[in-house]
Amino acid sequence: MLTRLDLRGTRPSPRSLRGILPRAAVDVASVLATVEPIIADVRHRGENAAHDYSERFDGVRPARLRVDPAELTRALAALDPDIREALEVAIERVRKVHAEQRRPDVTTEVVPGGVVVERFVPVTRVGLYVPGGLAMYPSSVVMNVVPAQEAGVDSIVVVSPPQKPTGLPDERVLAACALLGVDEVYAVGGAQAVAVLAYGAGECEPVDLITGPGNIYVTAAKRAVRGVVAIDAEAGPTEIAILADATADPVHVAADLISQAEHDPSAASVLVTDSAELADAVDEELARQVPLTKHSGRIQTALTGPQSGTVLVDDVDAGVAVVDAYAAEHLEIQTREAGAVAARVRNAGAIFVGAYSPVSLGDYCAGSNHVLPTGGCARHSGGLSTQTFLRGIHVITYDEAALADVARHVVTLAEAEDLPAHGQAVTARLRGQGR
Numbered sequence: 001m002l003t004r005l006d007l008r009g010t011r012p013s014p015r016s017l018r019g020i021l022p023r024a025a026v027d028v029a030s031v032l033a034t035v036e037p038i039i040a041d042v043r044h045r046g047e048n049a050a051h052d053y054s055e056r057f058d059g060v061r062p063a064r065l066r067v068d069p070a071e072l073t074r075a076l077a078a079l080d081p082d083i084r085e086a087l088e089v090a091i092e093r094v095r096k097v098h099a100e101q102r103r104p105d106v107t108t109e110v111v112p113g114g115v116v117v118e119r120f121v122p123v124t125r126v127g128l129y130v131p132g133g134l135a136m137y138p139s140s141v142v143m144n145v146v147p148a149q150e151a152g153v154d155s156i157v158v159v160s161p162p163q164k165p166t167g168l169p170d171e172r173v174l175a176a177c178a179l180l181g182v183d184e185v186y187a188v189g190g191a192q193a194v195a196v197l198a199y200g201a202g203e204c205e206p207v208d209l210i211t212g213p214g215n216i217y218v219t220a221a222k223r224a225v226r227g228v229v230a231i232d233a234e235a236g237p238t239e240i241a242i243l244a245d246a247t248a249d250p251v252h253v254a255a256d257l258i259s260q261a262e263h264d265p266s267a268a269s270v271l272v273t274d275s276a277e278l279a280d281a282v283d284e285e286l287a288r289q290v291p292l293t294k295h296s297g298r299i300q301t302a303l304t305g306p307q308s309g310t311v312l313v314d315d316v317d318a319g320v321a322v323v324d325a326y327a328a329e330h331l332e333i334q335t336r337e338a339g340a341v342a343a344r345v346r347n348a349g350a351i352f353v354g355a356y357s358p359v360s361l362g363d364y365c366a367g368s369n370h371v372l373p374t375g376g377c378a379r380h381s382g383g384l385s386t387q388t389f390l391r392g393i394h395v396i397t398y399d400e401a402a403l404a405d406v407a408r409h410v411v412t413l414a415e416a417e418d419l420p421a422h423g424q425a426v427t428a429r430l431r432g433q434g435r
């Protein structure tokens with residue numbers, strides 16, 4: 001069922017691997033031309049333009065951009081008790097991990113009288129995108145809001161697409177916002193939501209940072225407004241890569257490939273293995289399991305698209321080179337000595353180790369974050385964390401003696417760079433001291 005790429009007997013370089021590994025035919029850059037006019041229109045026409053795009057893409061025109069806080073309270077009161085309990089468990093575990101991620105301020109005494117402090121200060125106002133097209137994501141409320149709260153962000157805004165027929169975001173998304181004490185929510189999704197956050201519209205004041213996952217339009221829109229606001233890593237259509245050897249259970253491997261293909265027809269599921277027998281068994285399992293799933297149509301599309309496939313390699317070492325070149329959002333290691341293999345991987349959004357750590361656990365209740373880099377961005381970026389919402393500000397305090405002690409070197413470097421006024425800003429303070 002999965003397209004096969006046979007690399008046995010070859011050792012391609014990381015660069016050539018990038019060119020041949022499975023990847024989506026439509027990339028973020030190619031969607032920029034679609035989202036840029038939407039962003040420009042919302043920037044100029046504001047709330048009305050946002051509603052026009054909701055009508056076009058979500059099939060409903062919200063009565064108001066801002067969700068009445070009473071709707072949030074009502075949604076929480078109406079929430080199924082089992083969903084509430086599961087969300088509470090997820091919140092508790094995610095909070096436990098993210099509370100420990102906050103780095104303390106760091107004070108370094110460089111020399112006596114010369115101190116540099118790195119002070120971590122939360123971003124003032126953040127906009128959190130919660131998807132709501134093909135599936136509903138109350139779990140993404142948790143994954144965005146908890147780290148922002150742990151960082152100490154004052155002003156937290158959630159946006160999520162309006163649903164038919166109410167024109168409000170999904171009920172469970174609203175309930176999760178209420179559970180976490182977020183009361184500023186806007187009924188808008190896609191590129192139009194990113195524009196509302198970046199430039200402001202209606203009651204929504206612009207934010208400083210936009211985070212959160214979304215489909216390719218949301219991801220492209222975040223890239224388009226980068227610089228006007230900060231964004232987290234590009235967290236687009238979901239990907240799973242599984243590095244497995246002959247010890248892996250094909251039933252589990254197939255179930256995990258399917259689980260992430262379920263998100264989106266453009267989701268990617270990639271198996272990397274040194275066992276042709278496992279690859280065959282996984283194909284058989286996919287053929288058995290896919291028709292039994294609720295969303296078999298989009299799963300089938302995702303698994304048979306150019307972004308998915310099986311890569312056959314000579315051994316696990318060659319497999320590590322492949323998964324490093326691929327830089328998956330999620331990487332599962334289902335091999336002998338999985339912990340040691342995982343320790344050798346450099347590029348992945350998150351690594352799930354061994355038979356009992358499926359990606360679905362991380363999607364909801366592991367305590368880790370599920371907003372993770374896609375499209376190869378794991379080569380340079382990490383997933384959402386408490387640190388994403390903090391900026392390090394250097395605070396420099398030197399006394400006169402400490403400045404005098406290093407003045408000669410500052411002047412030398414300033415003159416070497418042909419910027420002598422830089423040196424004079426130091427010597428002006430020390431005149432009369434014979435320096």
Ligand SMILES: NC(=O)c1ccc[n+]([C@@H]2O[C@H](COP(=O)([O-])OP(=O)(O)OC[C@H]3O[C@@H](n4cnc5c(N)ncnc54)[C@H](O)[C@@H]3O)[C@@H](O)[C@H]2O)c1
Pocket residue numbers: 034053057058130131132133134135140161188189190191192213214215216217218234235236237238263264267329370371372373374
């Ligand atoms: N990487 C991560 O961390 C992560 C986490 C969770 C979900 N995801 C991904 O988030 C995505 C959620 O996607 P979704 O579609 O369900 O919800 P979504 O909220 O991301 O997208 C829905 C919006 O897409 C816009 N849209 C749809 N078709 C359009 C078109 N032709 N032109 C312009 N805009 C259009 C609409 O405005 C709509 O409101 C999935 O791809 C999933 O894999 C990623």
Ligand SMILES: N[C@H](CO)Cc1c[nH]c[nH+]1
Pocket residue numbers: 137139140238260363370371372
């Ligand atoms: N796998 C998605 C991207 O990390 C997150 C998610 C939310 N709900 C289910 N799954």
Ligand SMILES: [Zn+2]
Pocket residue numbers: 238259260263360363
């Ligand atoms: Zn998922």
